[in-house]
Amino acid sequence: MKLEYNILWFEDRKEYVDAYKERIVDYLEDLGGFALNLKDQRTGDNLDKLLKDYDFDLILVDLNLNPDEMGNKAGSSLVDRIRQHEIYTEIVFYGVTRSAAMKSLKAQVDGVYFTGRSKFFEKTRKIIRLTLEKNLHIVNTRGLFIAETIDLVEQLEEIISKILKLQKKVWGFFKDQIIQEDFFTDIAKYKVVRRFLKLKIKSLEKDIQSSTGKRKNELNSLKSKIEGIVAIFKKFHPEVIELRNQLAHAKRQIGKKNTLLVRDKDKGSFKEVVFNEMKCKKIRKDFLKHSENLREILSLFEKRLL
Numbered sequence: 001m002k003l004e005y006n007i008l009w010f011e012d013r014k015e016y017v018d019a020y021k022e023r024i025v026d027y028l029e030d031l032g033g034f035a036l037n038l039k040d041q042r043t044g045d046n047l048d049k050l051l052k053d054y055d056f057d058l059i060l061v062d063l064n065l066n067p068d069e070m071g072n073k074a075g076s077s078l079v080d081r082i083r084q085h086e087i088y089t090e091i092v093f094y095g096v097t098r099s100a101a102m103k104s105l106k107a108q109v110d111g112v113y114f115t116g117r118s119k120f121f122e123k124t125r126k127i128i129r130l131t132l133e134k135n136l137h138i139v140n141t142r143g144l145f146i147a148e149t150i151d152l153v154e155q156l157e158e159i160i161s162k163i164l165k166l167q168k169k170v171w172g173f174f175k176d177q178i179i180q181e182d183f184f185t186d187i188a189k190y191k192v193v194r195r196f197l198k199l200k201i202k203s204l205e206k207d208i209q210s211s212t213g214k215r216k217n218e219l220n221s222l223k224s225k226i227e228g229i230v231a232i233f234k235k236f237h238p239e240v241i242e243l244r245n246q247l248a249h250a251k252r253q254i255g256k257k258n259t260l261l262v263r264d265k266d267k268g269s270f271k272e273v274v275f276n277e278m279k280c281k282k283i284r285k286d287f288l289k290h291s292e293n294l295r296e297i298l299s300l301f302e303k304r305l306l
Contacts, residue, residue, distance in 0.1 A: 004037040009060040033285035149244035155294040162301040232293045239286045
């Protein structure tokens, strides 16, 4: 999900990365439930592929990476290469003073920040917040949330394919010709999965009654796990589908920061909804919660427990 915060980190000392990784994870969680997706590299050998495959929110570079074959400091060389790709993601360039770093850089340094190792985490934390604030204006947030609900519904569709035991070729036809049609709405997809899980619980209850010993304990454990999944999944409708429908038809409230006019489904009129930091934080956490829950369902299919 895009609710992941993607960091590309060039540091040849693994212990240094390990020392700060959990602190970054905790900070992102405090900011609003963002999950860290970290690509830490010892060298720049994979730079071109990484920049092609991922859209990074922040890049961390140690100037004092092992020198290249020409004796140039690999850290400064990486910054030049990144900018040559016309990628202007913010870069925290550490392990050196600003004046020393400026001398080693050839490419333009817009969006490049400098710090010594002693203030590395403090600087990184500030730049993380800066990058998030740039992207979390309500107009951008609205689009982000709608995109995330689409991703979640695609997870639902994958689960339905498992329920129906459709082979890959058949699933392609089913998805294009049936599941994308108007009558198979997102609510319908939600109801299919929820009904399946409830029937599975009932089936397990019958099996538990006729089982003993270890087998009975295993079935009880599986039943409890599915019940926990269902408890979270019940909120998928209001927290994902209804929210997406609201945002899809929302109007921007001119002159009011972070406020949208969303349709009141009961009255058919519009009402003001303020998407402040607290509300957006809850939405992001809800999305992560539902994505993890759907992955748990898929995991049970992979283990042949559903």
